[in-house]
Amino acid sequence: MNQINWLDEVINRKEQLIKDTQDFLKIKSVLDEENGTPNAPFGPGIDEALQYLLARGSEDGFTSKNVDGYAGHLEMGSGDELVGILCHIDVVPEGDGWSSDPFGAEIHDGKIVARGALDDKGPTMAAYYAMKIIKEIDLPLTKRVRMIIGTDEESDWRCVDHYFKQEEMPTMGFAPDADFPIIYAEKGIADFDLVQKTVLPSTGKLRLESFTSGLRYNMVPDFAEAKLEGEGELQEMVEEYQEFLQQNALVGRGICDENTVIFQLEGVSAHGMEPEHGKNAGLFLASFLERYTLDEQANHYINFINEYFIGDSRGTGLGVAYSDDITGDLTINVGKLSYTADRGGQLGLNLRYPVTNDMDSTKQKLEEISDKVGFKLENYSNSAPHHVDKNHPLIRTLQKVYEEQTGEEATLVSIGGGTYARSLEAGVAFGPLFPGRPDVAHQKDEYFYIDDLVKTTAIYAQAIYELAK
Ligand SMILES: [Zn+2]
Secondary structure (H helix, E strand, O other), X not given: OOOOOHHHHHHOOHHHHHHHHHHHHOOOOEOOHXXXXXXXXXXXXXXXXXXXXXHHHHHOOOEEEEEOOOEEEEEEEOOOOEEEEEEEOOEOOOOOOOOOOOOOOEEEOOEEEOOOOOOOHHHHHHHHHHHHHHHHOOOOOOOEEEEEEEOOOOOOOXXXXXXXXXXXXXXXXXXXXXXXXXXXXXXXXXXXXXXXXXXXXXXXXXXXXXXXXXXXOOEOOOEEEEEEEEOOOHHHHHHHHHHHHHHOOOEEEEEXXXXXXXXXXXXXXXXXXXXXXXXXXXXXXXXXHOOOOOOHHHHHHHHHHHHHOOOOOOOOOOOOOOEEOOOEEOEEEEEEEEEEOOOEEEEEEEEEEXXXXXXXXXXXXXXXXXXXXXXXXXXXXXXXXXXXXXXXXHHHHHHHHHHHHHOOOOOEEEEOOOOHHHHOOOEEEOOEEOOOOOOOOOOOOOEEEHHHHHHHHHHHHHHHHHHHO
């Protein structure tokens, strides 16, 4: 049994693998709740892709199950234990600017180009063929292997929520929905708002009417705008603003008339998992405004931002800084800032914390310090960290397989983001993006190299076999 050349097995089926991947990608499986039905809650496109894969699976001899149109699975093997491969067949909307039809799945320069090629229908087909190969060469398994097919990964994960309420949790598994080699640890992610507790009447020489920046907790805002009203010296402020922009190598503008002035600032967006990779437009603008005496409400808001968030993405000022060897530093992204004179101000924060961090006590600290300085914590949501011990048989097996198949070291990676693997109890993200390949998921002209599709299929086939044999 050790003589199987997995790559050869895939190459023998390469033409069919490519054709099936293309057919699968031609289905426009974008969320469309408006046209959803009780058995196809996410709309006809997603349902068609789910039905397609389940029908293929039945034809190829797998046990198949459609779980209320929310998810499905294909299973083979026998035994008490269950190995899971968690995939998803929904894709994000195609967006603009494509060089070819986003649902044409055309081949250009050795790449299949389509929305979902890399995320996650291409890798789903790789995992499907991996199972199919094991089945066709009739290898004995002592465990069951189940491909779990999610349909709402790109939105709210209602698929896995629904699925695992009624279906078995695999003993161990992987999600082909991120990077090779192996992502074994993911930080916890908490979103919440800090809101000014009291709103005072707006009086004073210089009043902040509004301040807005950012729309999403998990992104560094790339735009901010503040509107002020006051008497005199507004033109001077605009001049000082130009200097400030220059000193900080920023783009922006100040526009004033008799008694109002508007400041706009362009920053650099980045994912909230590493705020220092971007330039937070809202924080820069707040740091500019700090030099002025505004009305009391606005002063309180702007000073709070300056004291606790500017130049501090690690929660040091708030007293919640934490770091561990597995996942590194706790990080805080100020994703949303909004203020109006009549409602006061708030900050929308995205906090990512290491796997050994006790979030309950961190939350308590945040509540205490906010309370002390006139803010309250609201709209709290939390997704726990995810981590599989590096000596777990799952990790050991995947490392061995990856090294045999690629000749490269299978380093273990920890990230600040969340992958689909966190919906498995003992699951890791395993491929499909090889080190050095650009991540084109969610972008125009998304593609998957055919060579990578083939290699990935071979890796998955051996991995599934080794986990379930
Ligand atoms: Zn994905």
